Amino acid sequence: MTGVTLVIPGRNCAATLDACLAAVTPRVADGQLAEIIFVDDASTDESAAVAAKHGVRVLQGPGRGAGLARNIGWQAASTELIWFIDSDCVAQPDALEILVEHIAPDDVGAVGGSYGNMRPNSLLASLIHAEIVQRHQTMPLHVDFLATFNVLYKRAVLAEVGGFDVRFVKAQDAELAYRVRRAGYRLRFDARSQVGHFHLTDLRPYLRVQHQQGYYRAFLYAAHPERMSGDAYSGFSDHVQPPLALAMVALSPTLLLGPVALVEWALAGALLGAQLPMTWRILKAERDPRYAAFAPMSFMRAFSRGVGFARGVAAAAIQRAAQS
Numbered sequence: 001m002t003g004v005t006l007v008i009p010g011r012n013c014a015a016t017l018d019a020c021l022a023a024v025t026p027r028v029a030d031g032q033l034a035e036i037i038f039v040d041d042a043s044t045d046e047s048a049a050v051a052a053k054h055g056v057r058v059l060q061g062p063g064r065g066a067g068l069a070r071n072i073g074w075q076a077a078s079t080e081l082i083w084f085i086d087s088d089c090v091a092q093p094d095a096l097e098i099l100v101e102h103i104a105p106d107d108v109g110a111v112g113g114s115y116g117n118m119r120p121n122s123l124l125a126s127l128i129h130a131e132i133v134q135r136h137q138t139m140p141l142h143v144d145f146l147a148t149f150n151v152l153y154k155r156a157v158l159a160e161v162g163g164f165d166v167r168f169v170k171a172q173d174a175e176l177a178y179r180v181r182r183a184g185y186r187l188r189f190d191a192r193s194q195v196g197h198f199h200l201t202d203l204r205p206y207l208r209v210q211h212q213q214g215y216y217r218a219f220l221y222a223a224h225p226e227r228m229s230g231d232a233y234s235g236f237s238d239h240v241q242p243p244l245a246l247a248m249v250a251l252s253p254t255l256l257l258g259p260v261a262l263v264e265w266a267l268a269g270a271l272l273g274a275q276l277p278m279t280w281r282i283l284k285a286e287r288d289p290r291y292a293a294f295a296p297m298s299f300m301r302a303f304s305r306g307v308g309f310a311r312g313v314a315a316a317a318i319q320r321a322a323q324s
Contacts (some may be wrong), residue, residue, distance in 0.1 A: 003034050003080050004096065004152070007073030009066040010087030011041040014050050016198050019118075021054040023090045032096050034079050038087075039069040041304070047087075067164035067172035067213030070148065074158055082158065086149045089195035090118060098193035099152040109157040110177070112146035113193025124206060125199035127294045130282045135233055136191045143189045143232035144181050148173040150195045157185055165223075168217040170209075174231070178224045203297070207304040214242055214305035218312025237274055241298075242306035244271045249303070273301055 006024055012019055017038075037218035038051035038134040042063025053056045059076060061069040066086075074082045081103065083096055102111040114136045151173070161179045164172045179185060194281060200206040221228045229236050244267055251264045274296040282291045 003078075004032065004083050004097075004100070005074070005077035006032055006033050006036045006083045006085065006138040007039065007070055007077065007078045008036070008085055008087050009039045009061070009069030009073065010043065010051075011039055011048055011061075011063065011066075011069075012043045012047060012304070014043075014046040014086035016088040017047055017050045018054075019090050020087055021051065021056060023092075024085070025054050025056070026093075027091075027096060035077065037071045037073045037076060040269060041069045043274075046310070060157065061262075061304075064166060065169040065172070066148070066170055068166040071163040071166065074153075074155060074163065077155065080155055081152055082155050083152045084148045084150075085195055086197075088151050090197075091150070091195045092116070092193075095150060095193045096152070097193055098190055099150075101303055102188045102190060103152055103154065104304070105182070105186075107154070107186050108154075108188055109180045109183070109189040110146055110151055111190065112143075112151040112197070114191040115149065116194045116196035116197040117202045118198045119201055122201040123290060123293060124203060125201050127291065128199045129197070129300075130286055130291060131278060131294065134278060134281050134285065137187075138233050139189050139191070140191070141188055143229040144177065144186050145174055145189050145233045145277055146177045146189065147233075149197065150193060153262070157183075165295075168216050168219065170212045171220045174227075175223065177225060203219070203300075207300065210301050210304040211308035214308025214310075215312040215315070217305070218309050218316050222316050236279070241271060241274050241302040242309050244274070245302040245306035249306070259313040272299060274302075 008020065013216045024033070025035060028036060036056040037059060038056050039061045040048040040051065041057045041061035048058050061072055061073055070084060085091055098114060099111045101106060115129060115132050117125060117129035157180060162182055165175050180220050181187060228239060229241055248264060248267045248271065275298045278298065279292060282294050
């Protein structure tokens with residue numbers, strides 16, 4: 001099987017796109033890539049100019065999110081394989097080669113890889129990355145979830161399942177992977193294939209993203225209720241944290257009211273306890289006491305995801321009512 005097109009969606013990503021493209025344009029010269037397509041999703045910065053400087057094909061998106069931008073990209077490609085990375089990722093020289101090793105069998109629909117950390121001097125970026133590393137280390141060869149920051153899909157499989165569901169601004173990668181598995185294809189994962197990622201370095205923007213993730217998870221689980229208990233990347237302990245945080249928020253006005261306050265404190269204890277296994281794994285791996293900060297960071301993240309999820313549930317209910 002030959003022919004790979006790289007599709008990169010991006011919006012206002014000029015700050016990272018130069019490094020992203022500098023890492024992958026040599027793959028065109030050495031024959032690994034047939035073409036690179038950058039889909040500019042209605043940027044207001046110099047993203048399109050940066051892409052043009054590198055000589056890649058630039059297509060325009062309407063500003064409706066990465067899912068639609070990726071659809072525009074892969075549908076414009078003529079190769080049998082489509083490699084997706086994000087505009088804030090810097091691929092290692094062998095990242096694509098490792099993915100291609102896995103894709104030949106007819107029943108394999110896609111193969112994904114892992115991350116590196118482009119901002120190791122930031123504690124928040126390092127905490128985010130350390131968690132991802134721990135999760136990826138436990139993922140087997142055959143998985144039921146792949147993210148789009150570094151994934152190789154067969155174009156025929158994308159066409160068969162209809163590509164990305166553009167309703168999902170977030171979680172569209174999980175939703176696509178679930179449908180590909182439902183269609184009978186296997187998904188593979190190889191952590192040796194890596195792209196460095198510019199993880200966020202400020203807590204407030206990070207929590208805003210987690211709020212969005214929670215919002216679209218409500219729609220994701222409405223479409224795929226069987227995945228509410230987890231997948232190859234996340235499990236029940238992860239998924240129960242936002243509801244615990246929501247329950248704490250709901251009961252917070254009763255914090256001083258006798259027996260009800262005990263429930264509130266019990267919920268807080270359960271939510272804090274849910275942070276300990278991953279925090280311990282990270283501390284063992286990193287051998288740096290600063291990584292104990294993962295516990296409070298993850299505790300706060302649960303509230304952002306929980307509030308976002310509650311908003312998503314309400315929005316989904318309103319949509320259903322309007323359609324009925």
